[in-house]
Amino acid sequence: MSASTQITYREACRQGLRDALLNDPKTFLMGEDIGRYGGCYAVTKGLLDEFGEERVRDTPLSESAYVGAGIGAALVGMRPIVEIMTVNFSLLALDQIINNAATIPHMSGGQFAVPLVIRIATGGGRRVAAQHSHSLEGWYAHIPGLRILAPAVLEDARFMLAAALADPNPVLIFEHVMLYNIEGELDPAVTSVDIAHAKVRRQGTDVTVIAYGNGLFKALTAADTMATEGIEAEVIDLRVLRPLDTATLLASVAKTRRCVIVDEGWRSGSLAAEIGMRIAEQAFFDLDAPLRRVCGREVPMPYAAHLEDAALPQPADIAAAARGLVRPA
Amino acid sequence: MPALGADMEAGTLVEWLIKPGDWVKRGDVVAVVETQKGAIEIEIFSEGVVSELVVPVGAKVPVGSLIARIGVPGEAPTPPVTAFPAAPPTPAPPPTTTPVATALPALRGGKITPAARRRAAELGIDPAGLLGTGVEGAVSVADVEAAAAHSAPVSLVALPPRRAGFDSAEMRKAIAAAMGRSKREIPHYYLSHTVDLGAALAWLAAFNDSQPVPNRLLPAVLLLKASALALREVPQLNGAYGDGGFKPGPGIHVGWAISLRGGGLIAPAIRDADTRSLPELMSVMRDLVQRARAGGLRSSELASSTVTVTSLGDRGAETVMGIIYPPQVALIGYGSIGSRPWVVGKRVKPRPLVTVSLAADHRVSDGHIGALLLIAIERLLQEPEKL
């Protein structure tokens, strides 16, 4: 019937944005280089031509200004989808995001809503060194008032945006830069996704590996390696970093009794630390081994390719951590 | 073919317990080898998939020969399993970003995971004294379930059938070689000391009174634990002497001398004896005695002792002056416990006494150091509840 649904992650994001612009006249896009240039990662290519300058707006080089403008637009009932080129630049808009977007509904006693969606590219691996390779979605997951999403698989890249737009509160969507080129089949049966639950991507019995974003695929690769050794890992895609779907994580740990958490962010005070603590608090008596995490090394991201690879979690690290819990030396 | 003693030159492969295609991990028993000391189970210290069994059953090969090939799946074959290290290697740190996990060696000391404790309660098993194979040496669910499957501790009514057992003439030759070498090369000095065991035996009687028969302790357990703890205070007597001089042992692994029926002596190691509880030590000792006599001792148990303790038991002579087992540097000997005259206050009274002796290598320690050990043992045995 329909043509093959072979699609890239980039294209899935683009289709999500196109649907949003088609379905609701109140939606519009804002960001640096999203219009004429087609987007730093080519996600918004062609949308300016299709929808015009009112709906696809190139902004000045000032994150604080245009995120603030997006907050303002949302306050008066529009549905802006703001793109921040990378999480590295979002730091310039932190005050807007945390002190305005996340807080106005609370401070106004619910009189004002901020139905804002911000899309942010994140993560390392592109050899763009210390100031351009951060994974700070774990920081954002610390802030009450925000919902934080991390689409890893194609269905989530395609359909999380629609669910985010339906949320009356601010939602930040973190797209890992190494995922834009991944290609695969989009399941035609899936036409929407929730933005509340984590998902078990691979069933297993021996150890739970929790991951998100690019880390998910590294965890799945590690799981394949371990399967050849007779270790069956259960791999969970967090999907939603705030609020965390603790119930899914606890159910898995109750079954496997061992857990490794994968987080590209720096180890200290990472999202992995929060998840580990929740498991220790609520599943202590299910644990048959200490908790482990595989995180980014605590160094500013190196520029040299081999050093960047060494600074990031890799499948071999994940497999070693998990294997060490199942088959201690 | 591993070296299972300083003088072993060759071994006969009598049984393979793995086949090509099997996955093996560190600590797995892979073969049974016949030596002068009887049939010994060989453990492996690498990990991977068995690709080839090189030596057939029945072959006698020199120590150091290749006997099997183990490969990591998907990679070129790794170097073959050959000579056995003098002590089992400490685990290599995994290449992860988890520095806490890599820094800790496998610890003993009664760790148990929360899940294992729950499972033990469900199964009605006392987890104390179980050997742990989990992370950091913790008792894990698998260990509890294995203990449940084996039900009673060391039930001797059904001894496992003896494997190709030891030949006492061969064992005598091995002992002769080792002891001959020891007396030729090691300048022994000897110290002895008499210890009042009144407090220790009173405590033991009270403890045993409160325990069902299978959980009771023998006096030998107290002597063993006191010896191990005393060595913490005098580490110069715990280790090995080699070309580079004295090397302290990586832990206090006490070789416990067991005499075999029909003649013969073997001293398998009780690893980290200083960290184990008395019930755990008792259980380990019983297991070792059973396996020493019926076959089933493991290679790591024969090669990792850092000191030897020998006890004549209750029907032996008053004092034993032993011969050090190379490359160790000390041998602690206990005579039989008997009621003898002792001065208490200003009177002579009969007390249960034991004579503890130390044979030590004079290249490594002097009488003063040796005496410290015996004094420490005496002190530790006066407070049995702290052992």
Add this chain to the structure above:
Amino acid sequence: MSDTETKSMIVELLSAIAPEGDFAALVGTEDLRETLDLDSMDFMNFVVALHERTGIDIPEADYPKLRTLDGAIAYLAR
């Protein structure tokens, strides 16, 4: 259990511990530890095996009563 059955049970348990012993020639009043060369570990294993087979909890103070074959049979008959 009759005395004969008790005796065969004791002999069975002891032969697991001291397989080379000459049980046919055992004299009832001899000290088993001497005749069969049992050390304290062997004797304890014998007591444990008795406990497992009969269910009787034998206090340490009673161990001397088990040192001869006749003594053990009499003790277990009670």
